[in-house]
Amino acid sequence: xxxFALNRxxxxxxxxxxxxxxxxxxVHSAPGGPFSADKAVPPEVIKALxxxxxxxxxxxxxxxxxxxxxxxxxxxxxxxxxxxxVNELIAAGLPATAELALxxxxxxxxxxxSAGVAAAMRPNTLQDYLPMSAAMIGIxxxxxxxxxxxxxxxxxxxxxxxxxxxxDMPGDKILPSxxxxxxxxxxxxxxxxxxxxxxxxxxxxRTARAKGLSEPLIIIKHALRGGLIPVVAFLGPAFxxxxxxxxxxxxxxxxxxLGRFYVQAAFNRDYxxxxxxxxxxxxxxxxxxLLSDMLAIWLNPKLRHQAGGRD
Amino acid sequence: MKRQESGSIFTxxxxxxxxxxxxxxxxxxxxxxxxxxxxxxxxxxxxxxGTEPQSLDPHIATGVPEHKIITALMEGLVLKDSKxxxxxxxxxxxxxxxxxxxxxTFYLRKNARWSNGDPHNAHDYVWSWWRALQPALxxxxxxxxxxxxxxxxxxxxxxxxxxxxGVKALDDFTLQxxxxxxxxxFLQLLDHYSLYPVHRPTVEKFGAADERGxxxxxxxxxxxxxxxxxxxxxxxxxxVVERNPYYWDSENVRLNKIVFYPTENAITEERMxxxxxxxxxGTVPADKIAAYQSRKDPALHIDPYLGIYFYRINTRVxxxxxxxxxxxxxxxxxxxxxxxxxxxxxxxxxxxxxxxxTMGYFPESDLQFNPQAARELLAEAGYPNGEGFPVTxxxxxxxxxHRKIAVAIQQMWKKHLNIDVKLLNQEWKVYLNSVNVxxxxxxxxxxxxxxxxxxxxxxxxxxxxxxNRTGWCNADYDQLILDAAPSAKSHAxxxxxxxxxxxxxxxxxxxxxxxxxxxxxxxxxxxxxxSDNILNQPSFKEIYLEAEEEEDH
Numbered sequence: 001x002x003x004f005a006l007n008r009x010x011x012x013x014x015x016x017x018x019x020x021x022x023x024x025x026x027v028h029s030a031p032g033g034p035f036s037a038d039k040a041v042p043p044e045v046i047k048a049l050x051x052x053x054x055x056x057x058x059x060x061x062x063x064x065x066x067x068x069x070x071x072x073x074x075x076x077x078x079x080x081x082x083x084x085x086v087n088e089l090i091a092a093g094l095p096a097t098a099e100l101a102l103x104x105x106x107x108x109x110x111x112x113x114s115a116g117v118a119a120a121m122r123p124n125t126l127q128d129y130l131p132m133s134a135a136m137i138g139i140x141x142x143x144x145x146x147x148x149x150x151x152x153x154x155x156x157x158x159x160x161x162x163x164x165x166x167x168d169m170p171g172d173k174i175l176p177s178x179x180x181x182x183x184x185x186x187x188x189x190x191x192x193x194x195x196x197x198x199x200x201x202x203x204x205x206r207t208a209r210a211k212g213l214s215e216p217l218i219i220i221k222h223a224l225r226g227g228l229i230p231v232v233a234f235l236g237p238a239f240x241x242x243x244x245x246x247x248x249x250x251x252x253x254x255x256x257x258l259g260r261f262y263v264q265a266a267f268n269r270d271y272x273x274x275x276x277x278x279x280x281x282x283x284x285x286x287x288x289x290l291l292s293d294m295l296a297i298w299l300n301p302k303l304r305h306q307a308g309g310r311d
Numbered sequence: 312m313k314r315q316e317s318g319s320i321f322t323x324x325x326x327x328x329x330x331x332x333x334x335x336x337x338x339x340x341x342x343x344x345x346x347x348x349x350x351x352x353x354x355x356x357x358x359x360x361g362t363e364p365q366s367l368d369p370h371i372a373t374g375v376p377e378h379k380i381i382t383a384l385m386e387g388l389v390l391k392d393s394k395x396x397x398x399x400x401x402x403x404x405x406x407x408x409x410x411x412x413x414x415x416t417f418y419l420r421k422n423a424r425w426s427n428g429d430p431h432n433a434h435d436y437v438w439s440w441w442r443a444l445q446p447a448l449x450x451x452x453x454x455x456x457x458x459x460x461x462x463x464x465x466x467x468x469x470x471x472x473x474x475x476x477g478v479k480a481l482d483d484f485t486l487q488x489x490x491x492x493x494x495x496x497f498l499q500l501l502d503h504y505s506l507y508p509v510h511r512p513t514v515e516k517f518g519a520a521d522e523r524g525x526x527x528x529x530x531x532x533x534x535x536x537x538x539x540x541x542x543x544x545x546x547x548x549x550x551v552v553e554r555n556p557y558y559w560d561s562e563n564v565r566l567n568k569i570v571f572y573p574t575e576n577a578i579t580e581e582r583m584x585x586x587x588x589x590x591x592x593g594t595v596p597a598d599k600i601a602a603y604q605s606r607k608d609p610a611l612h613i614d615p616y617l618g619i620y621f622y623r624i625n626t627r628v629x630x631x632x633x634x635x636x637x638x639x640x641x642x643x644x645x646x647x648x649x650x651x652x653x654x655x656x657x658x659x660x661x662x663x664x665x666x667x668x669t670m671g672y673f674p675e676s677d678l679q680f681n682p683q684a685a686r687e688l689l690a691e692a693g694y695p696n697g698e699g700f701p702v703t704x705x706x707x708x709x710x711x712x713h714r715k716i717a718v719a720i721q722q723m724w725k726k727h728l729n730i731d732v733k734l735l736n737q738e739w740k741v742y743l744n745s746v747n748v749x750x751x752x753x754x755x756x757x758x759x760x761x762x763x764x765x766x767x768x769x770x771x772x773x774x775x776x777x778x779n780r781t782g783w784c785n786a787d788y789d790q791l792i793l794d795a796a797p798s799a800k801s802h803a804x805x806x807x808x809x810x811x812x813x814x815x816x817x818x819x820x821x822x823x824x825x826x827x828x829x830x831x832x833x834x835x836x837x838x839x840x841x842s843d844n845i846l847n848q849p850s851f852k853e854i855y856l857e858a859e860e861e862e863d864h
Contacts, residue, residue, distance in 0.1 A: 030741075031741045031744045031745070032741050032742075032744040033740070035449075036743045037451065038743065038757075039373075039451060040777025042454075044446040044467065045446065047446075048448075049449045052447075081546075083366065083523075083524030083526055083528070083529070093547065148578070155586055156585055162586070162588065163583055163586040164574075164579060164586075166548075251576045252576070252579055253579070254574055254576075254579050254583065256545065256546065256548040260575060261547070269740050
């Protein structure tokens with residue numbers, strides 16, 4: 001297992017290098033620079049600014065010095081937010097984004113697994129069709145529609161929940177978490193239904209039933225572990241996706257997270273910010289994929305054997 | 312078996328019920344007092360401020376959201392009346408203007424203090440203005456200083472000695488400013504944040520005076536001289552300012568705190584306003600305006616704004632070199648239709664570049680919607696009934712509003728002139744680049760005045776003007792703006808010169824004026840003493856909060 005993890009981490013280095021190089025080239029080749037503005041910028045000012053951010057050096061030299069900074073864990077200064085470093089901005093946005101992703105994941109798991117399991121227990125009946133149709137709607141409904149809808153109902157008409165903010169007012173974390181989590185809940189519901197259906201048809205479940213175990217016991221003790229493997233495999237990428245893809249929800253609910261920075265950085269041509277965020281998210285995706293693979297191996301004896309065999 | 316299944320369904324149902332219940336219980340706590348009613352009691356104004364400020368350094372910042380926060384934290388020599396925009400005493404109690412209009416002497420108040428209690432005097436201005444003119448600082452508003460004698464020369468490096476620039480502290484409380492030419496709008500400039508003083512010890516504590524992006528403006532560091540002081544700056548969350556006890560007019564400041572929210576999205580901001588989380592929202596989504604208007608909501612404020620929406624014409628493009636063609640294009644835009652059918656928020660059709668009543672100036676314009684005359688002009692230029700006119704492109708930055716207007720104009724030109732127009736939208740920075748390098752044929756543009764004077768709209772189109780970007784150059788026009796207007800003997804004569812210049816501009820039509828902006832905002836009725844003005848500049852020191860009675864329950 002350790003060797004498996006180390007192996008995967010080593011593989012991540014060239015992946016990251018390619019990500020950095022491609023992003024670096026792309027951002028520098030996009031038309032318009034970080035300092036172009038609606039009002040004419042005097043040439044003296046452009047010169048002073050470019051010198052300050054080393055943009056007056058040849059591109060390869062910028063690339064090399066950027067890489068050496070990144071290796072030291074320094075993503076450089078933001079071009080747009082004068083005086084703030086990219087590290088500082090990521091640190092400022094990460095807690096909200098991570099917390100949101102975590103709650104959204106919880107929402108997704110609670111709703112998704114219970115709906116999936118319920119559906120799998122009586123396939124092709126109303127108990128199956130109802131949650132699965134709901135899941136289909138959940139997958140299809142974009143968060144920019146679902147979020148404002150929730151706000152309209154719970155925030156503005158019923159006045160039960162705040163319409164925006166993060167940690168400013170009690171209850172302001174509920175709507176964003178549900179909005180972000182629902183789409184993923186739908187995927188999880190479908191995955192767990194499929195997984196559970198497969199497991200429930202296996203011999204050892206029939207044996208358990210024959211032994212006269214109660215259905216909840218069979219589900220919880222015997223079926224879930226095997227039935228949820230597809231869900232576990234999905235968790236890593238899903239969590240990374242939640243972290244990186246919360247831009248829309250962050251915008252709707254005015255959440256001070258990373259997603260907004262990421263999108264704004266691209267609009268502003270904030271080179272260091274785009275690069276820093278891309279590297280950060282790439283690393284997260286690699287790590288979460290690794291974690292979820294390790295979890296899947298741990299859950300599935302067959303895979304465990306394979307990974308162990310390689311050891 | 313059946314019983315077992317129904318048992319499990321029961322378990323699942325109870326999980327759902329539990330989730331739902333916990334949401335409801337938590338939401339029960341959520342139904343607490345909203346920001347507006349809490350703020351009304353504590354004197355805290357909740358202000359929707361657009362975007363996260365890039366910088367709170369008055370010599371670096373450029374945007375409107377930054378402007379709002381900085382005017383709360385800092386103050387110039389002169390303030391503007393929040394209604395009439397007439398000059399009012401700020402840090403200077405009074406001033407003399409020499410007979411030739413070139414020397415201003417300001418008498419500073421002796422009780423002015425920085426927010427840390429330090430005395431605030433005339434030397435602060437000399438140092439701050441020196442700092443603002445350091446090219447390394449990258450001050451995009453340095454040109455606001457160029458009416459001061461030798462300021463431009465110093466900034467561009469042809470003069471090295473700052474003593475030759477026309478600003479001098481005669482003593483601790485007397486500041487003398489010498490101008491290059493009489494500049495009637497000079498007092499107005501002093502209320503622009505780029506001319507605000509900064510606290511030297513604080514700036515120098517965190518880096519060199521001309522170093523960009525030091526931490527002196529951050530929470531816990533910033534020292535200002537305004538009615539409020541910085542309490543908190545949480546990135547992407549809020550900027551909070553509180554009353555500055557050292558402010559000279561502190562006893563007349565009625566708000567205790569202002570919370571500025573960086574709401575990137577206008578729709579979110581409008582929802583926050585509706586839910587009582589904001590007292591003020593600076594933008595109203597265009598689609599929502601009609602709803603507010605139809606129920607006559609007192610929160611909706613629509614006021615004229617000192618800004619113009621126009622199209623630039625690249626006069627280097629072969630088919631657009633002939634001014635008759637440009638005039639024909641300008642004469643076939645039905646501005647009433649655009650403002651009434653598309654924009655629908657009180658915008659004023661524009662037939663000249665300067666908004667009407669800018670410092671008493673009403674531009675005279677012979678531009679009209681006249682398709683018949685336009686067709687004749689186009690025929691004279693060699694394109695009878697639009698025949699042979701090459702397909703021309705309108706460039707705009709990506710936005711639904713710009714697209715709608717471009718589509719309407721595309722149709723108007725097809726209908727009235729029978730010419731074909733393509734539309735091209737580009738993302739903001741790409742668009743800026745295209746316009747800057749003149750890689751466009753016709754491009755959408757907007758201009759918001761920094762100060763209320765025709766000069767601010769007309770000096771854009773000088774031959775070497777950085778914001779001209781049309782390739783149009785007229786030496787007579789330059790002479791009027793650069794020489795004749797500044798040396799005019801009277802206000803009336805000066806305005807007459809601007810009228811001549813503007814006529815010249817419209818006659819050649821390198822730009823097609825389309826409409827005058829309005830500022831649309833939502834203001835909670837509990838916000839009192841809020842004045843609308845054409846600069847859309849609030850006076851935070853005057854605003855106070857008073858709850859409406861029906862809100863108390």
